[in-house]
Structures are given as structure tokens and as C-alpha cells.
Amino acid sequence: MIGRFLSGRGIPLASLMLVRQPVRLAVALAGISFAGILMFMQLGFRDGLFDASVTVHRLFDADIVLISPRSTSSVSMAGFPRRRLVQAMALPEVEGITPVHWNLLLWRNPKTRGTRSILALGFEPGDPLFVDSTLAPKAQVLTQKGRVLFDEKSRPEFGPVAEWFRAGRTVESEISGRRVRVAGLIELGSSFGADGNLLTSSETFLDLLPNTPPGSIEVGLVRLQQGTDAEAVVEELNALLPEDVTVLTKQGFIDFEQNYWRTSTSIGFIFTLGAAMGFVVGCVIVYQVLYSDVSDHLPEYATLMAMGYKLRTLLGVVVREGLLLALFGYLPAYAAGQGLYLLVRSATALPVAMDFSRAMTVFSMILVMCMASAGLAMRRLVDADPAEIF
Amino acid sequence: MTVLSQPAQHQGADLISTVRIENLSHWYGRGSTRRQVLQSVELQIAAGEVVLLTGPSGCGKTTLLTLIGALRQVQQGDVRVFGQQLKGAGRGQRQLLRRRIGMIFQGHNLLRCLTAEQNVQMGADLLEGFSYRGRRDQAREWLRAVGLEDHFSKLPQDLSGGQKQRVAIARALAARPQLLLADEPTAALDSSTGREVVELLKRLALEQSCSVLMVTHDPRILDVADRLVKMEDGHLLQAIE
Numbered sequence: 001m002i003g004r005f006l007s008g009r010g011i012p013l014a015s016l017m018l019v020r021q022p023v024r025l026a027v028a029l030a031g032i033s034f035a036g037i038l039m040f041m042q043l044g045f046r047d048g049l050f051d052a053s054v055t056v057h058r059l060f061d062a063d064i065v066l067i068s069p070r071s072t073s074s075v076s077m078a079g080f081p082r083r084r085l086v087q088a089m090a091l092p093e094v095e096g097i098t099p100v101h102w103n104l105l106l107w108r109n110p111k112t113r114g115t116r117s118i119l120a121l122g123f124e125p126g127d128p129l130f131v132d133s134t135l136a137p138k139a140q141v142l143t144q145k146g147r148v149l150f151d152e153k154s155r156p157e158f159g160p161v162a163e164w165f166r167a168g169r170t171v172e173s174e175i176s177g178r179r180v181r182v183a184g185l186i187e188l189g190s191s192f193g194a195d196g197n198l199l200t201s202s203e204t205f206l207d208l209l210p211n212t213p214p215g216s217i218e219v220g221l222v223r224l225q226q227g228t229d230a231e232a233v234v235e236e237l238n239a240l241l242p243e244d245v246t247v248l249t250k251q252g253f254i255d256f257e258q259n260y261w262r263t264s265t266s267i268g269f270i271f272t273l274g275a276a277m278g279f280v281v282g283c284v285i286v287y288q289v290l291y292s293d294v295s296d297h298l299p300e301y302a303t304l305m306a307m308g309y310k311l312r313t314l315l316g317v318v319v320r321e322g323l324l325l326a327l328f329g330y331l332p333a334y335a336a337g338q339g340l341y342l343l344v345r346s347a348t349a350l351p352v353a354m355d356f357s358r359a360m361t362v363f364s365m366i367l368v369m370c371m372a373s374a375g376l377a378m379r380r381l382v383d384a385d386p387a388e389i390f
Numbered sequence: 391m392t393v394l395s396q397p398a399q400h401q402g403a404d405l406i407s408t409v410r411i412e413n414l415s416h417w418y419g420r421g422s423t424r425r426q427v428l429q430s431v432e433l434q435i436a437a438g439e440v441v442l443l444t445g446p447s448g449c450g451k452t453t454l455l456t457l458i459g460a461l462r463q464v465q466q467g468d469v470r471v472f473g474q475q476l477k478g479a480g481r482g483q484r485q486l487l488r489r490r491i492g493m494i495f496q497g498h499n500l501l502r503c504l505t506a507e508q509n510v511q512m513g514a515d516l517l518e519g520f521s522y523r524g525r526r527d528q529a530r531e532w533l534r535a536v537g538l539e540d541h542f543s544k545l546p547q548d549l550s551g552g553q554k555q556r557v558a559i560a561r562a563l564a565a566r567p568q569l570l571l572a573d574e575p576t577a578a579l580d581s582s583t584g585r586e587v588v589e590l591l592k593r594l595a596l597e598q599s600c601s602v603l604m605v606t607h608d609p610r611i612l613d614v615a616d617r618l619v620k621m622e623d624g625h626l627l628q629a630i631e
Contacts, residue, residue, distance in 0.1 A: 010515055010522070011504065011508050013503075013504075016504060020502070020503035020504075021503065300502070304501075305485075305488075306488060306493050306495075307488065307561075307565065308485060308487075308491070308516050309485075309516070385456075385461055386461045388462075
């Protein structure tokens with residue numbers, strides 16, 4: 001039906017060529033699907049790992065984020081003067097601000113007594129921090145000194161904190177040599193840079209890190225009035241504030257972190273290389289499949305040329321053939337990709353998911369490769385006289 | 391038979407020979423392996439004439455045929471088909487010329503993926519000004535004319551050698567050519583089938599007032615020709631009338 005539609009009022013040559021050789025068609029589709037799955041997996045892993053690096057970043061209730069220009073990533077955040085954040089309040093578009101302390105601290109596992117570094121965020125318990133509104137009531141307990149909220153999605157190496165806490169036990173541990181008590185549980189999720197997270201008040205945070213210079217914070221969250229153009233405010237703030245602070249949109253803050261992992265670490269390089277390999281191998285497979293298919297039909301194309309068919313007509317047949325193969329090879333690849341992403345999500349807790357742009361990238365890669373390799377195979381027909389082919 | 395009895399269009403074919411070849415030479419290969427296959431060939435075929443070309447294998451018969459059929463570039467000499475010079479002709483010009491020439495190949499060259507009817511329709515599809523249904527009806531008409539009315543929807547693999555060659559003839563004629571080139575159409579057939587096929591070909595071609603040039607090895611079919619041309623080592627030994 002599709003073939004007849006595509007070939008107008010003639011014989012649906014492209015689809016017949018495919019359908020009348022079911023084994024060959026199955027092999028071709030299997031090859032193209034495999035190439036698609038390969039691309040989906042590699043790209044999925046890469047994007048998933050980069051997404052995992054911004055688990056916490058995404059949660060912030062902010063439109064604009066201020067950081068120090070000396071900060072390179074979530075694992076090495078530098079401080080900047082808190083008064084820059086207060087200065088931002090001068091703009092009428094700014095609705096509210098939250099200064100945040102951010103550092104990796106050593107947490108002692110309450111069961112094994114081993115230590116491990118955990119991401120600690122310090123803020124004023126009354127200030128909004130995360131978009132998630134369930135935090136605010138829990139944060140009230142932080143007004144007491146030495147209390148922390150522990151992320152129950154932290155890796156198990158930090159000890160059975162959530163378990164003990166739910167069982168009603170008093171969970172006390174040590175951070176940087178100071179005693180803290182777990183006063184509640186939150187759900188954030190581990191990321192690339194931090195295996196676990198905890199929240200505390202600014203006061204407790206400064207107690208844990210007494211060397212922090214007074215008035216220094218690592219992250220400043222700025223919330224804007226509804227309907228304000230964040231980009232414009234970023235420019236305004238950049239003009240207003242001195243060089244000792246970098247102003248980013250929330251997306252810019254996320255990109256900043258992802259960009260660090262993508263470009264400045266070996267792991268980013270490895271996964272980008274993996275994705276590139278997926279592309280290359282996928283392309284080679286698709287090329288092989290299409291090339292052998294066209295080569296196989298070459299005498300028939302030459303016959304049609306000898307009968308007086310235009311080269312353009314024959315190229316049209318090959319293009320339709322490539323289009324059909326790309327389409328019907330892509331569909332199983334898409335389905336298998338979804339299935340494998342589900343598998344990866346449940347096995348590793350990495351946020352690997354099918355997104356539209358990746359789905360389109362893979363499809364267009366398959367399509368382009370199908371067309372290009374079919375065209376390359378047809379070049380023999382263009383260059384040679386038909387008599388030399390059959 | 392209404393469709394088949396329509397005469398082919400003649401574009402001044404009465405005035406000019408269908409095929410006129412002068413001093414045609416052709417070589418294969420390059421450098422030291424270059425080998426001459428045709429040497430100063432002269433040949434004319436008049437409209438409506440049936441010419442048989444014979445000779446030992448490897449003497450250049452098929453080469454000559456493919457040169458006339460515009461399937462190969464002319465290297466040296468003049469080849470005029472329907473008055474058009476083929477030497478130096480462009481791709482588009484050759485393609486248009488091929489539409490007016492019917493080819494029947496040694497190995498029949500049917501499209502494996504198409505039924506007999508669809509194969510013949512690929513020929514009829516080259517005609518302009520007919521609906522899909524009209525072209526399909528013509529294809530069926532031609533299959534009936536070659537005696538395959540019971541095999542419309544069979545694939546080439548389910549047909550015998552003689553039947554395949556009949557489909558090839560129907561396909562070639564369905565495009566209503568003014569010149570039919572046949573390269574050993576009986577090679578894969580037994581003698582009685584071969585004879586039948588050739589007679590059918592001649593009868594149908596003449597009904598269309600179409601000239602025929604047939605390459606053959608087969609001595610049993612020589613008598614269908616108006617004229618016999620012999621070839622040896624790239625030379626044409628003229629006209630055994």
C-alpha cells in the first residue's frame with residue numbers, strides 16, 4: 001500500500017523488490033535495527049551519565065544562579081562574597097534569593113566507622129531551596145544546631161542511615177570530626193560527583209567548616225517575578241556585578257556542570273568516543289546492507305536502463321527502497337531502545353530515557369546512511385554503460 | 391487485439407534506414423591488453439527488415455548489438471539509429487533512443503521480483519498517455535499474444551525457459567519499439583521451443599512494422615530472416631541473401 005502510494009501510478013517496484021525476497025529483507029532490517037540499537041545505547045549511556053551529573057542542580061528553586069568564576073564543577077566549588085547576591089536584590093525583577101553553602105565533607109558511616117565524602121548543602125532553614133515543596137516543613141528541624149537531613153537515595157556505602165532512622169533509632173554520626181544527628185530523610189539522588197547528599201543549616205555548616213571566610217557562599221539562588229525573561233536579567237546582573245561572580249540561568253548552571261564532565265574529564269571523553277563509535281559502526285552496517293542490496297539488483301536496474309528508463313526514475317526506486325528500509329528498520333530499533341533504557345534504569349538508577357531529539361537524531365542518521373549508501377551503490381550504474389553490468 | 395494492431399509511429403523511418411553503420415571499430419581493454427573486437431563494420435537495416443547476424447562466439451556479435459542499442463559508447467565510426475548519430479551522444483539522448491529500441495537478452499533479464507504481467511507492464515509503462523489500468527490491460531494483451539494467458543501472476547522463477555523468453559518478447563514489444571534487438575533469444579531453449587519463439591517474435595514484430603536484428607548461433611532458425619549477415623573476428627562478411 002505504502003509502496004504503491006510512493007511510486008505513483010506505476011508498479012511499486014521498490015517495495016516489491018524488498019518484499020519478494022523476504023529472507024534478504026529480514027537480514028537487511030535486522031542489520032539496520034541493530035545499527036539503530038547500537039546508536040541508541042551509546043547515546044543513551046552518554047546522555048544518561050551527563051544527566052546524572054546534574055541530579056541536584058535540577059532540583060533548585062531558582063531562575064538564575066550565581067557562582068564563583070573560580071568554580072569548575074560541583075566537586076570543586078569556590079566561594080564568592082554573599083553580598084553580591086544581596087546586590088542582585090536591587091533589581092525589581094528579583095523576587096527572592098537563597099544563599100547556599102556547598103562542599104564535599106567527610107561522613108563517617110555510623111555502622112562501619114569508615115569515612116566517605118558526601119555533598120553537604122547549607123542554607124537558612126526558612127528559605128526556599130528546592131522546587132519540591134515537601135522540604136520546607138522538614139527543614140524546620142534544622143534550626144536546631146547539629147542536625148542534618150540525610151538523602152535516603154545516597155549510596156549504601158554511607159551506612160544504613162535511612163533504615164535505622166525509620167526504625168526509630170537515633171542516628172548520630174560524625175562530619176569532619178563534629179557530631180551530627182540525622183533529623184529527617186529527603187530524596188535527592190546520587191550524581192556523578194557525589195555519591196550522597198545531606199542538607200543542613202548555614203549555622204551548622206559553618207560549624208562543620210570553621211575555616212570558611214565570613215560572608216562567603218558557593219551558590220546563590222535568585223528567583224524572578226513570574227514572566228520575567230531570565231536571559232535579560234542575567235545580562236543586567238553581569239553588567240551590575242563585579243568580576244568576582246558569574247551569573248548563569250538555571251539551564252546555564254546545568255550546562256556548566258555537564259560541560260565540565262563532557263569536556264574536562266576522561267570519563268566524558270570515553271563516553272563521547274563510545275557514542276561516536278556507535279555511530280560509525282551503525283553507519284558501516286547500514287551501508288553494507290544497502291550496498292549489497294543495490295548491488296544484488298544492479299543487473300535489473302541495468303535492464304531497466306537498457307529498456308529506456310531514465311536514470312532519475314531508477315534513482316527514485318532506490319531512494320524509496322532506502323526510505324522503506326530506514327523506516328521499517330528504525331521502528332524495531334526504537335522499541336528495543338525503549339526496552340533497553342528501561343533495563344538500564346532499573347539496573348543502575350541512571351536517568352537514561354528516550355528523548356525526542358535523540359530519537360530523531362538516530363532516525364535521521366539511519367535515513368541519511370540508507371540514502372547515501374544506496375546512492376553510492378547506484379554510482380556504478382551512472383558511470384558504466386548498461387552493457388557492462390549484465 | 392485492438393491494442394496490438396495500432397501501427398508504430400514512424401518518424402521519417404521510411405526515408406532513412408533504421409540502422410546505418412559506417413566504418414565502426416571497437417576495442418576492449420587498455421594499453422597492452424587492448425584488443426580490437428570490431429573492425430570497420432558496415433551495416434544497414436531498412437525499416438521492417440528482419441536481419442540475422444551469425445558467427446562463432448567471441449567474434450563481436452553482442453558488442454555490435456549493444457552498440458546499436460545505445461548500451462555502449464561508440465569509440466570510432468558512425469552509428470546512426472533512426473537517423474541519429476550515436477557517436478558522442480549524451481546520456482539523455484541515448485536514453486530517449488533506447489525507448490524506441492526493444493531489447494531481448496540472452497539471459498532474458500526479467501525482473502525477479504515482478505510477476506510476468508508486471509514485467510511486461512514495465513515495458514508498457516514507457517508509453518506515455520495511458521492510465522495505469524490501460525497499461526496493465528496492454529500488458530495482459532501482450533501476454534495473451536505470446537500464449538501465456540494462464541501465467542499472468544507467476545514469478546519468473548516459476549516459469550520455464552521458453553515461457554520466460556516469451557515474457558521477455560512481450561516486454562520488449564509492449565514498449566512498441568521501431569527496432570528490436572535480440573541477442574541469442576533461443577540459446578536457452580530446445581529446438582522446437584526456439585523455433586516457436588523466433589517465429590512468434592518475427593510475426594509480432596512485423597505486425598508492428600518493426601525492424602529486427604537478431605544475433606544467433608542456431609542454424610535451425612536462419613530461414614526466418616530476410617537477410618543473413620555473417621561475422622568473423624570483428625569483420626562483417628556481407629550479405630548472404
